[in-house]
Amino acid sequence: MTRPGARRRAAADHRLGARPGEVIDRSRTIEFRWNGVTHTAHPGDTIASALAAAGVRMFARSYKYHRPRGLLTADIFDPGAILQVGDEPNVRAAHRLVEPGMDVRSQNTWPSLRYDVKAVNQLAGRFLATGFYYKTFIKPERLWPTYEKVLRQFVHAGEVPPDSEQPYFDKRYAHPDVLVAGGGPAGLAAALSAARAGARVMLVEQEHQLGGHLRWGDADDLRLRDELVAAVEAEAGIEVLTDSVVAARYDDNWLALVQRGLPHVAERLIKARAGTLVVAAGLIERPYVFAGNDLPGVMLSTAVRRLLNLYAVRPGRRAVVFTANPEGDAAAADLRAAGVDVVEVDARHGRTVVRATGRGGVEAVELSDGSRIEADLLVTAIGWTAPTSLLNMSGANPVYRPDAARFVPDPGATPDGVIAVGGIAGDGTREELVAHAEAAGREAAARASALAAVHAAGRPDGPAATPRPAEPVPALGLRHHPELFYATPTGGFVDMSEDVSAKDILTAVKEGYDSSELVKRYTTATMGPAQGKLETVNTVALVAHATGKTIAETGATTWRPMYTPITLGALAGRKFEPVRHSPVQPWHEAHKATPLIAGQWIRPEHYGDPAAEVRNVRAGVGIIDVTPIGKLDLQGPDVPKLLNLLYVNKWSKLGIGRVRYGVMCAEDGVVLDDGVTGRLAENHYLMSTTSSGAGTVWEWAENWLQTEHPEWQIHITPVTTAFASINVAGPKSRELLARLTDVDLDNTAFGYMNVRTGTIAGVDNCVLWRIGFTGELSYELHVPASYGLHVWEALMATGADLGIAPFGVEAQRILRLEKGHFIVGQDTDGLTKAYSAGLDRVVKLDKSDFAGKPELAWQAARGEYPMLVGLRPLDTSVIPEEASQIISDGGYIVGRITSSRLSPTLGHPICLGQVDAHLADPGTRLTVRLRNGSDTTVEVTAEHAHFDPEGERQRV
Amino acid sequence: MSRNGQHDGPGRARRTSRYSAWSLVKNGLGAGSGWERAFRHHTPKETYDVIIIGGGVHGLATAHYLAENHGITDIAVLEKSYIGSGGSGRNTAILRSNYLTPEGVRFYDRSVKLYEHLAADLNFNVMFSQRGHMTLAHNDSSLRTMHWRAEVNKLQGVDSSVIDPAEIKKLVPYMDVSSSTRYPILGALYHPPGGIIRHDAVVWGYARSADAHGVHIHQKTEVVGIDVASNRVTGVRTADGRRISAPVVVNCTAGWSTLISDMVGVDMPVQTFPLQAAVTEPVKPFLDTVVVSGTLHTYVSQTDRGELVFGASVDPFASYSTRGSLDFVEGLAGHVLELMPGLSKMRLLRQWAGLCDMTPDYSPIMGLTPVEGFFVDVGWGTYGFKAGPVSGEAMAACIAHGKPPEIIAAFGLERFDEGRLVGEKGAAAVGH
Amino acid sequence: MSDIAAPIARTALSFPGPLRTVDGWETTARHATGGLRLTDLGPLVKLTVRGPADGSVRTALGTSFGRTARPRGGPLAGALVVGSGPGEWLVLGAPGTGGELLAGVGAIVADSGEFASVVDVTHGRALVRLTGEAAPLLLSKVCAIDLTDRVVPNGSAFRSSVARVVTDVVRDDRADGAARTRSYLLHCERSSGQYLADSLVDAGIEYGIEVGAAAADPI
């Protein structure tokens, strides 16, 4: 490896004098490195143009055969100029502008681009033909992993260093009336006329300047470009984005744009909802397939004109121009004007190129008449491909027109929201194309306006709208073009990125892979970086030849997003991952709580020692922040009907001031959620749900109300975070709370399973329920959330002498397990129906209806269902891990441990588990297979609760 | 069911040239390609013993095993597009057997075993890369599910265990296993036999073998109707106006399984959802393991070509549209960068979608139906490709013997009426 | 009952820097002077009202879904009434007016003869105001709704996803003499408030967003 900057390259010797349309700033020179050697460039140069100006011809080695490759298209689709720039792989060097200090390297070459060891693959080429890997390395099977490792070494790509920088990416939405994809003459004209018709227009151009092919054209072209660009820039209703791409079109004109070259961010993804999409993508020049067509020095006419006229780079000294169209003729004229010797081979007069030869680059060209011309540049201008990707994504597949030798959009299949203009739509003079685009721009604005009116009518109090039918845009004509796809069906490369030759295509067809799709999959033709923009039509032509069908019958493969590849960073953009905090969170953080991520909530898992937290609750008093518990405010005379429908138990007789536990099941009888609901006033209830079920239960309840019982008078308001919820638990909880509240806490005045409202620590409108998930005397306080931190701190301060300590989610899990309370989703699963969860006493089948009732009735009648049981390991030194399987003598699975902890209160391990029905009787001994492979024995307990099964402690 | 390998004419079995390094050299030296067609075109006959609807891996594998294991070769496979054009060519080619239920684990383990020897059995390199498969857990409950799966797997003899973040980092150095992320990685279910395969090659390998046994593969042949007389199938009608008769018709379609079953009046507990996938440009190999995150709805692997292949869970609403969405690639990119932040400059090359027939219990529907002679191998959700070989083997046995073999006994259509759902739904939301 | 400090209310949002306590509410004391400001309006009284979309409650509240009203007289004088959903309203009032406002709305509900209800969500929601000409640009990074005048004119309201949080957005421009400044109220469930505010600040950096109230900012 050469030290950076150690060698310098002499000044560009292929740079021409000033050109009228050039885009480089000759007043400044910047430096960059190419394979360790310092080169110079002018601002405006692409990496490829700067290297070409320095006489570099070879940019890369090919995928399979490591053949030398140079510039072909000199734009973003160039398969020969994909390079590593710093830590960025696969940079399109014919698009990316040079920046000072750039470190540019060729990819996948070793030890160097010039002397690449894997170039020996060229010799083995005839054996590496298409599908070779399907036919080899089959036996012996044990050697395949080794073969695979070798194959992976051949991956043709750049690299992502593990320490790649992580730049900042941006994202935004946009709502243009008309979005024009492509800033050539048609796109400019369409944008102008749409804006003048009153539309908000977004004009997006992939390249660095507006103007499209006018940029490398003659004086008239440049004049038209100047006029159109000036008019667009003066039009306030047009937002212009250059170096940006419309990467994809989705349903309802939802467009993905990537904007590059921004000052503050790496790239920006714009998600645009366009009224009308105007596709003005132009035409892509199609390469010709002939032997030697991949040699450095073989270029498309557009590539040559870009190099000459935009970058003032002379691409060769002696050129053969193989032309079938005026653009090719113009390239020949441009070359001559730049002092290049030119021999024209005119396809319109039946002459063709059949072969290019040379070592490391073109040295000679052979023609169909057998003649041979020495040249270092071979230019082809044999036809065009309409890059209809955005139209394909709109559901319109193009149709083949032999007279024009290309696929063209099918206007009949294009949705109203999409209009094609310019070369992609058809041919014409400059003036015809501009006039057509102007008409299309006006119609695009009209359609967008009509759609906006329809959307406005749909909004609340929106004005009425009369739909306006879309008016057709007159079609463009097509210019005759000879059909030229390949010199001989056996020579040359079809896909330069994938190293797929014409012969590979023929072989694939012969082997039975005889449709475009199968050929694509078997040979990988069109699967590379350009996604078929250069390759698809030539591939189809060869398949057609090999099958004896026409190109139209054969059909092209589908173009899918992306139009050009876009970075993962741009797609990801800024992160939107909502998190939720309780009002007490600052206290938890200040007191070193270990955070637990529970869905969107961040909660304290513990404050250092969960076992101590458990003991403190059992012996004294502890408080836990249970704010995430779901809370729904229910108002209206029909609330009991809703409760009866949602819960499996009965609710008609719940008195004011009373609280009841309930379980909800889905319509298949599977346990959905549980919680308590209290009656605060005649027509006012407060329901609690599990914290993860809060949203689900709310939507479930609304579904019943809105779709099944709209006649019921009930209003549901989610109030989960209107309250900070604090559970005060332990034998001393009454003593503590009495110091802070005006509510009479005496057991006779405020007994177990009751609810009261009152003042706590000076805060009005608090709700207190006396319930006991922990099994201790406990009060669950629901405090207006703004005062949550105040009340928490008041409790901690006031309870200091009682030994108050906070406890976290882990201690709560242990406390509830000691009491045998199940957790929905942990001790139950996606098939656990209510009776399996041991809810026999809760389910009331004599209610006329409730969610899931029929399945529960059948479950009860059938019996024989898995049961949730309490389990106690006989060996108290073993705590079976959760998810350990319970197995029968024959090794069959008959259950599993769903919850398991060492009980700090009891001093031995305790579990809950699901077991098959016949093993659920108390006293049954079961074998548990532990994670380490050993077995241990557990015994089914009489109750789920391991501690205070009678529940006396919570009723005191 | 008659054994019928003795047809005259185009249905006849033939000897194919074997693929090997030596044959490759021989063909390379010869002028042009000396390879025979891997599969041929035939004019459809008027009658077959078995008609299989769907030329994907399930249909072709069923044909292959009917011929190979049961000597039944008078078979037509009818494919409305080209072979492998549906789910078989659109999935992300991940194989694994670390399921949650014993019936699921047993079934998919058989499939992995068949895949391990498939290249040799079919004489077609399907490039099964058993590089290991890990399913990340980002919270307690998914970690518990990973343990649950691991324990069930171990009891079924499947190599599967839960590993910690340090071990994950060793296997995937690019992974951010720090605890400061929004979705910290707590562990992973690691399954060494899992991996990826060349999905098209599996299709072609089965097609070539079936063809060699005399099976007729009719591409671009869409079934538009199925004839039933006295509650028994008698044949099918195709879009080009043919009627082809057969006493046995097998629905091996994905995405269209409801529509095919509707033709005989058999209702299905199926909803069709698009499932999207995407691929990046290649970079030099850096990821040797298949990585799945259920919480982030993402799975990622790197092919031997260097591309990253991504997938997610099915789209949020039922549809037959395969146009894909930006939402999907945005979410995917965000989640991949959450896992491996250094990849932000890699570029997404292409996205696509396939159709998944989701069932209520995330398990397939296989076997007999109330209509005699009409068999189904459908409801494959997001796991159909993994099950290709075992499904073909089991369906072939089911057709040959007229009753489902033990390995698919739990997957019958009748389970939904009887309320005996399979418990796979208990596993993480993403089934890859 | 023992002696404890007087209750202090805290909004859903906290920002680094000094705090001040006004009317029993502790909020940031940061002062914003720039052209784009994010102001915590957590202390405002917030009531949700439900009732028939087109009955007498609607008439009394003076607006319907998608629009806002500022009653000049009557029990709701000085409050901002937002039609936040079909048959659903949000009533915002100055800090400390909770009792009167609740009584006023309660009377409307009681007198309507319709099935209607009111819930005080002052403590259950976060509320911020985003003011400045760049506000729609900032919001275009976090909200997919087209904010042009023809879709969201001054005095209109909608509910949608903002940075993936379900949020009521109210266009309520500030008038300062003849000059009008773009301004939006954003109202969401309380526990997501800090996240939402952080997301807005992050998206607003390139426009020079400041947190705090300018002297001229009323509610």
Added chain:
Amino acid sequence: MMLLTCPNCGARNVSEFRYVGEAKSRPDPETATPEQWRRYLYFHRNPAGWISETWYHGSGCRRYFGIERNTVDNAQRSAAGTAGATS
């Protein structure tokens, strides 16, 4: 991203909505046979074409509503089947 037209809020990105599923009528739980009930729970028409279905506008008005959608191209019409398609 597809637009879905909410009868209350107008056309919004489909990501604002939750898909509930095919519109189905709930059998009478008192009289339904197990087979009828499980058909309600598990079976779907799942047509390739127009379907009546239920959506929930979770990020907007929070209302459930019915709509008809063509599952092949996601075109929509209001549940009454009279209004023009929006897609």
